[in-house]
Amino acid sequence: MSLPNILLGLIKEPTSGYEIKQTFEQVLHYFWNADLAQIYPALKKLEQQGLATSQMAAPDKGPPRKLYQRTTEGTQQLRAWLQDGPQLNTERLHYLTQVFFLGEIPSNKRITFFERLHDYFSQQLNELIEVDNSWSNDDPRYPDNLPDREQAMQFTLRLGLLKINAIVQWCESCLKTLNSKL
Amino acid sequence: MSLPNILLGLIKEPTSGYEIKQTFEQVLHYFWNADLAQIYPALKKLEQQGLATSQMAAPDKGPPRKLYQRTTEGTQQLRAWLQDGPQLNTERLHYLTQVFFLGEIPSNKRITFFERLHDYFSQQLNELIEVDNSWSNDDPRYPDNLPDREQAMQFTLRLGLLKINAIVQWCESCLKTLNSKL
DNA sequence: GGCCCCATGTAATGGGTTACATGATTGC
DNA sequence: GCAATCATGTAACCCATTACATGGGGCC
Numbered sequence: 001m002s003l004p005n006i007l008l009g010l011i012k013e014p015t016s017g018y019e020i021k022q023t024f025e026q027v028l029h030y031f032w033n034a035d036l037a038q039i040y041p042a043l044k045k046l047e048q049q050g051l052a053t054s055q056m057a058a059p060d061k062g063p064p065r066k067l068y069q070r071t072t073e074g075t076q077q078l079r080a081w082l083q084d085g086p087q088l089n090t091e092r093l094h095y096l097t098q099v100f101f102l103g104e105i106p107s108n109k110r111i112t113f114f115e116r117l118h119d120y121f122s123q124q125l126n127e128l129i130e131v132d133n134s135w136s137n138d139d140p141r142y143p144d145n146l147p148d149r150e151q152a153m154q155f156t157l158r159l160g161l162l163k164i165n166a167i168v169q170w171c172e173s174c175l176k177t178l179n180s181k182l
Numbered sequence: 183m184s185l186p187n188i189l190l191g192l193i194k195e196p197t198s199g200y201e202i203k204q205t206f207e208q209v210l211h212y213f214w215n216a217d218l219a220q221i222y223p224a225l226k227k228l229e230q231q232g233l234a235t236s237q238m239a240a241p242d243k244g245p246p247r248k249l250y251q252r253t254t255e256g257t258q259q260l261r262a263w264l265q266d267g268p269q270l271n272t273e274r275l276h277y278l279t280q281v282f283f284l285g286e287i288p289s290n291k292r293i294t295f296f297e298r299l300h301d302y303f304s305q306q307l308n309e310l311i312e313v314d315n316s317w318s319n320d321d322p323r324y325p326d327n328l329p330d331r332e333q334a335m336q337f338t339l340r341l342g343l344l345k346i347n348a349i350v351q352w353c354e355s356c357l358k359t360l361n362s363k364l
Numbered sequence: 365g366g367c368c369c370c371a372t373g374t375a376a377t378g379g380g381t382t383a384c385a386t387g388a389t390t391g392c
Numbered sequence: 393g394c395a396a397t398c399a400t401g402t403a404a405c406c407c408a409t410t411a412c413a414t415g416g417g418g419c420c
Contacts, residue, residue: 002276003407009283018371028282031275038408040373063371063416075286082287085298087276093213094184094269100210100338101191103330104257105264110334116267144359148285151359152292156282159352166344174337177326185379200399220380222401245388245399 002087003034003042004051007068008078011052014067017043027153030124030160043068051077111178118171125164132157184269185216185224186233189250190260193234196249199225212306212342225250233259293360300353307346314339
């Protein structure tokens with residue numbers, strides 16, 4: 001049930017499906033992803049439900065784009081979703097289910113597994129630190145006096161930094177335990 | 183693709199679908215969940231693929247149970263999944279997508295949202311601390327000298343403690359920021 | 365000419381949730 | 393007698409992924 005609401009959140013201003021996909025890839029992919037093959041039908045459905053309207057835009061260069069924008073009912077639906085409180089207990093962490101059964105493979109393979117996890121999350125942490133730094137340099141109101149929309153986005157970044165930092169530490173702690181038994 | 187492998191991990195010893203569901207509810211639900219309506223057909227499919235065998239058990243009390251156990255091929259499949267490395271970039275955090283758009287609702291509603299998050303994760307943290315403590319009391323080898331299977335499970339608990347602690351701190355930090363602007 | 369990017373879509377398949385259906389036993 | 397728990401399943405629906413299809417423009 002989240003995708004339609006995420007799309008409503010993204011189409012405050014007229015926006016194309018293709019543009020939305022890029023926002024997923026650049027920003028939201030840390031905690032959500034959606035494919036174009038999902039986005040286009042979902043936008044169409046929002047329009048059929050009266051939660052969004054669309055108009056064609058034919059720019060000078062490039063192919064025509066279909067721009068969607070949410071209606072008043074769309075905004076109401078979005079707010080209802082948010083005011084209904086957090087949607088919890090829906091996490092699916094593939095890599096953790098793997099860790100749970102990691103005793104099934106030999107010790108050296110377990111170490112390789114955690115080294116891969118460590119590499120992946122270290123890089124993600126560096127990316128987020130980079131975003132944090134450049135935002136901090138660009139806006140003197142950062143991080144505690146941002147306007148509402150930016151503040152909400154900054155909250156998600158703030159969690160990313162804390163959480164991924166914890167995951168990197170966890171990888172190092174597990175690697176230490178595994179290596180101490182060789 | 184994870185569920186069949188998780189089931190293979192759980193049916194090292196003969197186990198019923200109902201029992202597996204309880205393991206999900208008691209242990210794995212922190213990072214994965216599956217319904218009985220998913221588990222029963224998935225077990226049947228494993229049997230059809232030759233990755234598991236089943237036998238009926240008719241105990242003195244209670245209804246008959248169908249016990250599944252993985253075959254050698256099933257074990258090979260499980261190990262292949264683990265040795266293939268971690269499955270990454272598949273997270274879907276519903277509540278974070280909500281936070282991302284939280285600027286759409288008034289400030290007092292935002293505070294309520296974070297208070298709910300804080301309550302939920304604080305309770306989950308307490309549960310995990312409880313598990314950690316009692317395990318520590320029951321086994322002198324805890325946490326660094328456990329046998330392979332238990333060590334792997336302990337690794338998932340270790341991440342839970344670090345990560346949920348980070349989330350609780352995040353909630354407090356965001357609430358502080360939100361309250362400072364009232 | 366061939367490849368990548370922009371831009372929109374459909375079709376087939378697989379994974380997951382909700383609702384429905386059955387029947388025995390345990391506890392109040 | 394009734395509700396809850398044990399135990400197994402099917403059917404319908406919705407959500408997500410992969411593959412396929414189309415067509416213009418820029419670049420080498």
